[in-house]
Amino acid sequence: MVVAILVAFLGALAAPWVFRWLGNAAGWGLALLPLGLAVYFASLLPDVVGGQTLRHSLVWVPSLGVNFSFYLDGLSLLFALLITGIGTFIVIYSGGYLKGHPDLGRFYLVILLFMASMLGLVLADNVVTLFVMWELTSLTSYLLIGFNHSEFRSRRAATQALLVTAGGGLALLAGLILLALMGGSLEISELLGQGQVLREHPLYLPTLILVLLGAFTKSAQFPFHFWLPNAMEAPTPVSAYLHSATMVKAGVYLLARLQPALGGSEVWSSALMVFGLATLLTGAALTFRHTDLKRLLAYSTVAALGALVFLIGLVPLTSYYAAMAFATFLLAHSLYKGGLFMAAGAVDHEAGTRDITQLGGLFRVMPLTGVAVVLAALSLAGLPPVLGFIGKEVLYVAALQAAPAWMVGLAVLGFAVGAMLALLLVVPFFRGQPPQKVHEGPPSLWLGPLVLAGLGLLLGFFPGLYNPLADAVASAVKGQAVAYHLKLWPGFNPAFLLSLLTVLLGVGFYFLYPRLRAWMAQEPIPGPENAYVALLRGLMRLAAGVERLLQSGSLRAYLVWTFGGLVGLVGLALFRSGVLLWPAGASSPTPEQVLLLALMLLGAIGALRLRSHLAMVVVLGVVGAGVALVFLLQNAPDLSITQFLVETLTAILIALVLLQIRNIGPVPRGRWLDKVVALGFGGLVTLLMLGVLAQPLELHLSQFFAQKSLPEGFGRNIVNVILVDFRGLDTFGEITVVGLAGLGVWVLLANGRASGEPSPNGNSNGRSDHEHPDS
Known part of the structure; x- marks a missing residue:
């Protein structure tokens, strides 16, 4: 069975080339694929009718117990014969019905992919395999219903079918996972014999509801029935195959398959x-x-x-x-x-x-x-x-x-x-x-x-x-x-x-x-489709509102949302974990450290009170310098020098950018939200560091680098050896990214100066309305 399904997928992928080769006769040639599969499954009739069940498995993710396992009994054999037998005539029919269509090769590809997916669905014995095939049928049916994609009605019908069946597919996924947890196996053939255990499980009712949602949406059961008649916008071969014999019966098949279990x-x-x-x-x-x-x-x-x-x-x-x-x-x-x-x-x-x-x-x-x-x-x-x-x-x-x-x-x-x-x-x-x-x-x-x-x-x-x-x-x-x-x-x-x-x-x-x-045509009858349309419109309005809120074009707003989200989510995790406020055994700060911390705090407060962007950059440099001095006091001169260099270059680069944007205006007063988010993020980082310091120090990696730095990296400075040798490619990648970013900034600034690009207030060269050209 594994080979049969593989042949079905490979044959589908080869369909466009067969169409180019055979032209208008491709329908008759490609029909040999489902016909051959139908003959193969028909040859298994004596075994299945005799009471045998055939099972084949191919290991996929052994650590999770996920296999490409397939199971054949009377139910799956009947569906396999319907899929391949009717599929044979559908492929032949498509060649005559769509003769001369410019996209006929693409049609053969998608409808044969659907056939292979549907075949895999009815033969699947693993719940993960079944779900993968289930979603493949939804995807390929979307492409088939919307085959005439230049027509709005076809696109709308395809989208509606996809949204309804895919939404049910998500419910089905949750239901199948619960079913596997309840039965202790991902294999459907093993779950079928545990009906009593499953029905007595506390999760039986939610599992049943989720499975029914998946099956009802796929098989167009009330109140999800409306998508099927609308899908008649598809070409007739699609309607004859998907919406009478195969896809719409997938939910029916699932219910029949799980009936002994649920x-x-x-x-x-x-x-x-x-x-x-x-x-x-x-x-x-x-x-x-x-x-x-x-x-x-x-x-x-x-x-x-x-x-x-x-x-x-x-x-x-x-x-x-x-x-x-x-x-x-x-x-x-x-x-x-x-x-x-x-x-x-x-x-x-x-x-x-x-x-x-x-x-x-x-x-x-x-x-x-x-x-x-x-x-x-x-x-x-x-x-x-x-x-x-x-x-x-x-x-x-x-x-x-x-x-x-x-x-x-x-x-x-x-x-x-x-x-x-x-x-x-x-x-x-x-x-x-x-x-x-x-x-x-x-x-x-x-x-x-x-x-x-x-x-x-x-x-x-x-x-x-x-x-x-x-x-x-x-x-x-x-x-x-x-x-x-x-x-x-x-x-x-x-x-x-x-x-x-x-x-x-x-x-x-x-x-x-x-x-x-x-009489029935006099007035439109409200129904579930109206609720679907209202829900879709509501989602679109909600999405537009979220977009306006989150995609405002303001860098300040993006930073507020990013840091605010981090404070909320990570802070909640820290609160629930009960992180310590102060690590046990930590030494008290020295007077020098207290002085530096006070200077850094004054610099941060001063930056918040200033209304000049350039002055803010200079004052914030006090914070960076304080960090560098802290490194120096902790006997890390290399980190201290690095911090000084980074702080100096950052201040220079930001100052240069600010000089190019002369009409940026003063920093607005108030900004209470900014202050709250900043304090919250600072407190979050503090809690994180305290939590890390409260944990036992693991020296295994430090000892490894200490032992290997001199003999293998030929350097006594362990940090430098890590950056240059042990993480050489990583460090090179970081340097490349920073270099490309700097190059991009330089190109943007250079182009702006060369083209005299208008500033936000409508003038060129970034000058404000009140500036003299020579000022």
């Missing part, structure tokens, strides 16, 4: 059933507002994702029906929704519109696409003899077994809207006249929809072909062995009666659709 509690089942049902009804209700084919399918996808989450919540409450319904409905939805999206794109590609009110008679001019739409629509409506009918039947059986009656009733209403949508999709193919010059597209456009819809029909007639894998999927979700016999005709039972009621309600909704759409 499921079984009342809060788990209640949360998933309530939010799943709310998402199902929200997607169904918002379907009435649109006539665009992709928008209609997008809200249908939202509803189906809600149904899948609802089923996961039912899993702990039923014997095996909910797990089996999940396995069946998941495959059925991926087949019919991927086919319908591609068919909608083919219709738009040939007819030039996706508005169902402007389409008609398409079956006569697009018969192959029409067959695919009819078969996929049957599965969407849950009618026999397709797999969607079987999935809906088992879903109703599970709901009747464990869900309250009111939830079952609401689920029927949600699925009835799906039956209505099936009619809305099929009728334009048979009623009315076809648009002029419309014809069947190239094979790349109808092959994928026809094959996917045909698979739904085949598995409907012969569900036994899927039954072994469905059992393996259900067993992985349930956490125990499941065996259930799928069949097309279950007989007359309550679930069948609910299916019949669903179809009848769907027909009724179809005839009411024009009135309901007109």
Whole structure:
């Protein structure tokens, strides 16, 4: 599996070169990559169906227990087959749909990178590996949704999808870390067997909330559902792949994968059933507002994702029906929704519109696409003899077994809207006249929809072909062995009666659709998207305010914020650590030291009271000279000389700069904030030094330099040997930085004099309004 994922990433990186080589046929050539991967995973079916779980691991960060470990069971195998199998037809479809697009090579690169990331996500066994792949899918989906980056709506939809899913990703990261701490392992396969321990842990509830946030944002669950329909600004191949079969099911996969570990509690089942049902009804209700084919399918996808989450919540409450319904409905939805999206794109590609009110008679001019739409629509409506009918039947059986009656009733209403949508999709193919010059597209456009819809029909007639894998999927979700016999005709039972009621309600909704759409379109309905927009605007205003506050262009303000922050943060740390105010055993200061300290203090106070910048520099020199004399009294003449030189050069350089800025004006009076920050920073440094002196003196490094300076550095002055020999490159780097800074200052001053650059008051040469040219 490690090799398969590596091949997927390498193949994606090679896609632009393959496109240059094959040109318009690149779609067929590049489709060999997902096709080969699909064949590889299909070859593992006998082992997985036989009850084996395959695991491969590659050490990544051994000290932290982080590995590139991958785990294959029924659940991950089904997703791997969907990702690679549907991905094969999507790549072929992209070549026909985007033929002639100048950025088609880039599209192949990103969509294959997404496929590899999604494949790594569903196979990951390590929580860190899973999160890395999770974020890669968010990043690549952002690039795919915003593929037409010259259009504002595409950029806005891509940004919205990224912000929502990435925000949930951060919550998921925290949840996965807590989960690993609770279970004592980063390997998901090991955590799955510790359900009882995890549910009884005090951190179970916050961990569950964080994981649900990550899954809900990714799978567009209420109230985060709004980003998915907006993402329909992406090209149709992206919608067919990401937003029906793969990315939006990542959150569903995560919940199904962690169900044996986190499921079984009342809060788990209640949360998933309530939010799943709310998402199902929200997607169904918002379907009435649109006539665009992709928008209609997008809200249908939202509803189906809600149904899948609802089923996961039912899993702990039923014997095996909910797990089996999940396995069946998941495959059925991926087949019919991927086919319908591609068919909608083919219709738009040939007819030039996706508005169902402007389409008609398409079956006569697009018969192959029409067959695919009819078969996929049957599965969407849950009618026999397709797999969607079987999935809906088992879903109703599970709901009747464990869900309250009111939830079952609401689920029927949600699925009835799906039956209505099936009619809305099929009728334009048979009623009315076809648009002029419309014809069947190239094979790349109808092959994928026809094959996917045909698979739904085949598995409907012969569900036994899927039954072994469905059992393996259900067993992985349930956490125990499941065996259930799928069949097309279950007989007359309550679930069948609910299916019949669903179809009848769907027909009724179809005839009411024009009135309901007109009524819902009258006024905009406030919802979570309005809250998202308000939150985003608030963040932008906050960011602008912080920028105005911190990026004011004033060096004084920057210094106040920097030193004030240091005083606050480091001071809080020192206070909490209980640092000593005076080190034990320290000697009292000598009279000479007291005198020097008094002179330095007077110099600092004098500098604060002066209003001339040049006078301030001179008075501050007293502080620097006092420090140099302190070094001299402590028998460090080399440091004393260095301090004198630095102080002298600094005073000269600052004076020269001040002379060039003649209109700088006097120092303002007051400056209480400056004084408070300065005193606070001085006190902080004092506390730090006292804290250091209070610690035992470690002489190991000093003894090393003392022993090595003469024999290896050929010098008796240990400090000089350290600077020149032991830290030679470091010292050279410091000298280089200082030299470059000085050179930059000199160039700026020289350019200012040469160009007669205007001063801040509008005059050139830095003269003030009241200065005479010769003054």
